[in-house]
Amino acid sequence: MSQQQATDSSRGQFRQEQILDAAAACFAREGFHGTSIARISKAAGMSPGHIYHFFASKEAIIAALVERKLEESLAIFRQFENAEDLFQAMLDRVDQGLAERTDPDRAALELEILAEAARNANVAASVRAADRVRRERLASLLARLPRSPRDADELAAVGDVVMALFEGLTARAVHHPELDRAALPSRLRAVLRGLLDG
DSSP states (O other), X not given: OOHHHHHHHHHHHHHHHHHHHHHHHHHHHHOSTTOOHHHHHHHHTSOHHHHHHHOSXXXXXXXXXXXXXXHHHHHHHHHHHHOSSHHHHHHHTHHHHHHHHXXXXXXXXXXXXXXXXXXXXXXXXXXXXXXXXXXXXXXXXXTTSTTOOOSHHHHHHHHHHHHHHHHHHHXXXXXXXXXXXXXXXXXXXXXXXXXXXO
């Protein structure tokens, strides 16, 4: 790849991230159906034609947002995989996971994508494919814990409970905005210890 191609690729990636950031903010604030490509282009500071150069539709933008979130999850899994003490690394990340899951803008975007997945087969396919990758990666991590269940079905069930625990915080942040975030980490760690360490 020439230096010019590398520069163009880097510029293109920057533009895509700019569009995704603008779309995420618009979707969280105005909803998927309340947000037009024109609105995203205004928020991103570029023309609608630029948006369509990178994304064919709003659906494609959602698919890219789902993929971006999956990449963030995979980066966290890599940190866990490289940790000297996997169980402790998981416990140590509870505070950050709580903060991310209860952030109002992130929660609004997450729930908006899930709502669209409930009625749009293409968005559902993106969401479910990403979830499958997450579940498989989590199961492989949990299998490395000293007291992990050896039965694959039980291991999958434990993984689903762990995921439900943190995914549920997103809904709690909307249901109960005054949630006492300071009181939750110790309780979350206690639940994880019970689930993962017998």
